Amino acid sequence: MIRKIIHIDEEKCNGCGMCANACHEGAIDMVNGKAKLVRENFCDGFGDCLPACPTGAITFEEREAPAYDEAAVKASQMQKEKQAVNAMTEKEQSMMHEMTQHAAGQGCPGSRFMQLKKEAEVEAEQPKAVGRAVSRLEQWPCQIKLLPTQAPFYDGAKLLIAADCTAYAYANMHEDFMKGKITLIGCPKLDDIDYTEKLTEIIAKNDIKSVTIVRMEVPCCGGLQRAAENALKNSGKFLPWQVVTISRDGRILD
DSSP states (O other): OEEEEEEEOTTTOOOOOHHHHHOTTOOEEEETTEEEEOOGGGOOSSOTTTTTOTTOOEEEEEEEOOOOOHHHHHHHHHHHHHHHHHHSOHHHHHHHHHHHHHHTTSSOGGGSOEEOOOHHHHHHHGGGGTTSOOOOOOEEOOBTTTSOSSOGGGTTEEEEEEETTHHHHSTTHIIIIITTSEEEEEOHHHHTSOOHHHHHHHHHHSOEEEEEEEEESSGGGHHHHHHHHHHHHHHTOOOOEEEEEEOTTSOBOO
């Protein structure tokens, strides 16, 4: 099939390995000191590796290539995780278990969920806050990794699924996007995780009214958009949804 896939210019490649580390799917390996696309069916065409390359050796091209095999990628990732765990000492495994419990909210007070002020309460306080911005965050936590899959604040909620960087790039994030919504933020590149399964549970198990996805223009944000779109599809629900892209200089692109 003809599809978009990455191309690596070996002459420009300096062998730093940053692209191989950035490729969550494991499509790139280092061979004889150079980056190589060794598994074309593992390349999803979103280009998480592009911004990681310091020499500009990676570009997109459209050519004959095997289709992206998501099942094979997940199987490979699971195998690597098992190998990593097997290589860990008993002490290291115990520490990882503790960290997982904290992240799930079983030990860390900062990750226990709570309902914050509803929109009507914030509006009632507006006169007291003249001249300064008002927070529109309606729940805690807001990180996708820390959020529960079921909670009272999801009841009848409009979801905002936003990339971490959007709130820093877009100045009016609270008023234009967070207001009246339950906010879920994340970055699959930094978290090194696919949010699809958790987002699917949140949408499927709760009375969600709509979904807004806000991402940056950079290619690595494609992972967040893809996870949200797959979650909508996997949930079996037909909900109104939209994608908004923010430029690096803070403009709405679409």
